[in-house]
Amino acid sequence: MADSFNFELVSPERLLLSATVTEVVIPGTDGEMTVMAHHAPTMTTIKPGVVTVQTSEGQADRFVVFGGFADILPDGCTLLAESAVSVADIDRDDLAQRLQDAKEDLADATSDSDKQKAQEYLDQLTTLNNAIMAA
Amino acid sequence: MPSLKDLKNRIASVKATQKITKAMQMVAAAKLRRAQEAAEAARPYSQRMAAVMANIAEAVGGGDDAPRLMTGTGSDDTHLLVVCTAERGLCGGFNSQIARFAREHVRRLQSDGKTVKIICVGKKGYDILRREFASLIIERIDFREVKQMSFAQAETVAGKVTDLFNEGGFDVCTLFYSEFKSVISQVPTAQQLIPASAATSEDDAGAAAVYDYEPGATEILEDLLPRSIKVQIFRALLENVAGEMGAKMSAMDNATRNAGEMIDKLSMSYNRQRQAQITKELIEIISGAEAL
Numbered sequence: 001m002a003d004s005f006n007f008e009l010v011s012p013e014r015l016l017l018s019a020t021v022t023e024v025v026i027p028g029t030d031g032e033m034t035v036m037a038h039h040a041p042t043m044t045t046i047k048p049g050v051v052t053v054q055t056s057e058g059q060a061d062r063f064v065v066f067g068g069f070a071d072i073l074p075d076g077c078t079l080l081a082e083s084a085v086s087v088a089d090i091d092r093d094d095l096a097q098r099l100q101d102a103k104e105d106l107a108d109a110t111s112d113s114d115k116q117k118a119q120e121y122l123d124q125l126t127t128l129n130n131a132i133m134a135a
Numbered sequence: 136m137p138s139l140k141d142l143k144n145r146i147a148s149v150k151a152t153q154k155i156t157k158a159m160q161m162v163a164a165a166k167l168r169r170a171q172e173a174a175e176a177a178r179p180y181s182q183r184m185a186a187v188m189a190n191i192a193e194a195v196g197g198g199d200d201a202p203r204l205m206t207g208t209g210s211d212d213t214h215l216l217v218v219c220t221a222e223r224g225l226c227g228g229f230n231s232q233i234a235r236f237a238r239e240h241v242r243r244l245q246s247d248g249k250t251v252k253i254i255c256v257g258k259k260g261y262d263i264l265r266r267e268f269a270s271l272i273i274e275r276i277d278f279r280e281v282k283q284m285s286f287a288q289a290e291t292v293a294g295k296v297t298d299l300f301n302e303g304g305f306d307v308c309t310l311f312y313s314e315f316k317s318v319i320s321q322v323p324t325a326q327q328l329i330p331a332s333a334a335t336s337e338d339d340a341g342a343a344a345v346y347d348y349e350p351g352a353t354e355i356l357e358d359l360l361p362r363s364i365k366v367q368i369f370r371a372l373l374e375n376v377a378g379e380m381g382a383k384m385s386a387m388d389n390a391t392r393n394a395g396e397m398i399d400k401l402s403m404s405y406n407r408q409r410q411a412q413i414t415k416e417l418i419e420i421i422s423g424a425e426a427l
Contacts, residue, residue: 010183011180012366013173013180014177029350040347042348043187043347043352043355044350045350069359080184
């Protein structure tokens with residue numbers, strides 16, 4: 001059996017999950033990464049996406065996160081999410097609202113770098129939306 | 136000398152007031168518990184955030200490429216004060232304490248020849264501060280309709296602050312709020328938001344881990360700083376709510392007790408007067424009988 005480590009998912013409002021897990025898939029800004037025990041210390045920002053947690057009891061939990069960052073240590077991992085919900089509780093209307101906001105942000109963006117940022121965010125959200133709608 | 140009827144009316148009205156203050160005290164107690172829970176639930180995030188910030192700040196150091204939110208603009212001529220107070224009164228000295236603290240700060244800055252700008256969060260602080268500094272207040276944010284303080288509110292405030300900073304509206308930003316020590320003690324506190332004060336890492340031995348940064352340390356820091364501002368504001372708002380409720384609870388407790396004393400006093404004089412009247416009537420009857 002794979003080694004387990006401690007994983008915490010924290011949103012500003014509360015501690016969502018604190019469990020012993022064997023692996024976690026994190027949607028990093030530079031690509032998805034799977035964190036297992038004894039991972040090299042890493043700090044990464046995350047993009048909107050799905051975090052998949054494999055607990056040591058063999059149970060899989062999925063959470064939708066919207067931005068934030070992850071602090072990975074050999075013996076633990078902490079994910080600080082701007083906002084996070086369990087996939088089961090995701091509010092479709094809320095997601096649609098976020099998509100709408102992102103589109104408006106893109107329309108409002110004036111400078112090139114702002115435009116690029118808004119476009120990237122919108123793309124990430126769209127991908128996430130499609131993934132959830134399909135599920 | 137008030138008549139018996141007047142006294143009776145007053146007793147009735149004080150009793151009604153006592154009922155109201157008692158109800159308000161109980162409501163505040165219930166809300167206090169919720170606010171405390173919210174503040175506690177938010178603690179892990181802000182702690183982790185502080186730890187990570189300290190870590191990254193160490194890695195990036197005070198280099199030239201460090202984000203401006205961290206290094207500041209290089210001058211400190213214009214100060215922005217974000218004063219967070221409650222939306223409602225009837226909570227003892229809670230609002231005036233914060234306002235007084237902020238006012239002293241403004242005076243000090245002005246005597247040093249600095250420009251001061253104020254953002255008021257919460258209605259009560261605005262009401263107090265506008266008497267003196269109406270021209271300095273550039274923005275007021277109201278959370279009257281908000282039932283439960285959530286991160287979204289902190290985001291609105293933080294968004295305004297960072298936007299203003301990016302436009303070059305100020306050099307130094309300080310947050311004023313009331314730290315929740317206990318139900319009976321709230322301490323007005325000033326906290327510097329921008330430039331981010333170098334977080335003091337609690338244990339230097341623990342900072343040994345060498346991190347891989349993805350993308351780069353500077354990029355992460357740039358992403359992190361606005362977030363950290365949001366978190367600090369969020370924490371201040373939560374502490375404020377808890378403090379307000381604590382202050383309100385003890386203020387209402389005092390009010391209830393005072394009303395009780397008042398009722399005792401009024402009932403005493405009511406009874407005395409009633410007694411005097413009875414005696415007077417008796418004397419009248421007896422002296423009337425004697426005269427016959």
